[in-house]
Amino acid sequence: MTRARDLALVLLVAAPGVCREFVVPAPSRLVVASTAFYVVVHLLAAGALWWRRTRPGASGLAIAFLTLLTPTFASFASAFSVAHAARHRWLVPVHALTWVVGAGVWTVPDGLVGPGAVVIAGLTGLYLGERRTLRQMLTERECELRVEQARADERTRLAAEMHDVVTHRLNLMVLHAGALRMAAKDDGVRQAAEELRTAGRQALAELRDLVGVLRSGRAPRIPDVLPDRLSRLVADSAATGLEVTLTEHGDADTISPAVRRTMYRVVQESLTNVHKHAPGAHTEITIHCGPSSARAVIRNARPSAPGPALSGSGGLLGLRGRVEMVGGTLTAGPTDDGGFEVDAVLPAFVPT
Structure with missing residues (x-):
């Protein structure tokens, strides 16, 4: 044609x-x-x-x-x-x-009629060409909007499925833990049931935030007060019998919210790995907040019982990707005394 x-x-x-x-x-x-x-x-x-x-x-x-x-x-x-x-x-x-x-x-x-006609022909072609380019740009933008709408619909569908499947199970767990706390006669069992119920309620709150992200596509609203949140995280781990200490240096207010959230996840994932692979091991958490960078070091001693190596942990692999996303670096590996150390260095400021 x-x-x-x-x-x-x-x-x-x-x-x-x-x-x-x-x-x-x-x-x-x-x-x-x-x-x-x-x-x-x-x-x-x-x-x-x-x-x-x-x-x-x-x-x-x-x-x-x-x-x-x-x-x-x-x-x-x-x-x-x-x-x-x-x-x-x-x-x-x-x-x-x-x-x-x-x-x-x-x-x-x-x-001069001929040269003038040549110029007019060129200007006409220029106008129609720019108009065609603008039409193509509008068409591409319309396609992008359709793709974004399709993604939003998919997020909404995933949010509904997550709400139906996971929330139901978590609610049952919280209810059973509450019933166990009321029926148990031993103080240790009642305390463990209360801790289980509290953890389940916290999981439900975080799940609601995640479902909201999937539905709206917006970032979750997470408190930016890092010391209080880390203190609660350490207290929750200590309540389960883990000997853990938290040492902080510098002013946490100097780092941006995105770095706060990433550092929190680093500590959270590291403590989770200690619970899974080195239960009962003494753990030290050291936080350094400087004007240009922030650093989190989580070191645990040799576990009392042997466990699988942590270097192949999928959680740490995902955590490394999250740290690199904000321009930081994460190293993790065994120490000379048989323990394990996670070291994350993050920039002090990252646009939210």
Whole structure:
């Protein structure tokens, strides 16, 4: 279909030029020759339009050279084409200049009509080309909006499924823990049941935040007071029998909220790994908050019972990705005394 349009354009441009040579020859030309010579020039110039898509520069220069021999209507089509395609637009003034030279307009008072028509053709092509580009941009933006809407619908569906499946089980766990606390006669069992019920309620609160993120696509609202949150986290671990100490250096208010959340997750995941793989091991948490960087070091001693190595933990792999996302680094590995250490270094400021 494209080739058929190109052929039609070649014939449409060649016809008026050939007819003009037989009916009303141009009053002035730079090169004086026979009518047959001018007819061949018109045919060659129109034929050069065949390559205006694949080789616009070569096609335009060929037409400009032929226009020096005699003004050709192919100059109009070439000027429009290069301006519309936004390729080799410098050919538009070249076509106008070669028309001026080829037609010898300085000897013909009304000879500026041709160069003016070349410029008008170029401006028309420029306008239509920019309009086409704008239409394509609007179409692409519309497609992006549709994709975003599809993602939002998928988030809503995932949120509904998570709410139906996980929340129901957590509610049952909290209810059973409350019933166990009321029915148990041993103080230790009642305390353990209360801790289980509290942990379940906290899990429900975090799950509600996550479901809200999936539904709205917005970041969860997490308190930015790092010391209080870390203190509660350490207290919860200590309540389960883990010997853990927290040491803080510097002012936590100097770091941005995104760094606070990431540091909290580093400590949380590290304590989770201690509970799983080194139960009962003494754990030290050291937080350094400086003007340009923040650092969290979580070190646990040798576990009382052997456990699997932590270096292959999927939680630590995911945590490393989260730390790197905010421009930080995380290293984790065994220590010389048989324990394990997690060391995260984060920038003090990251845009929220």
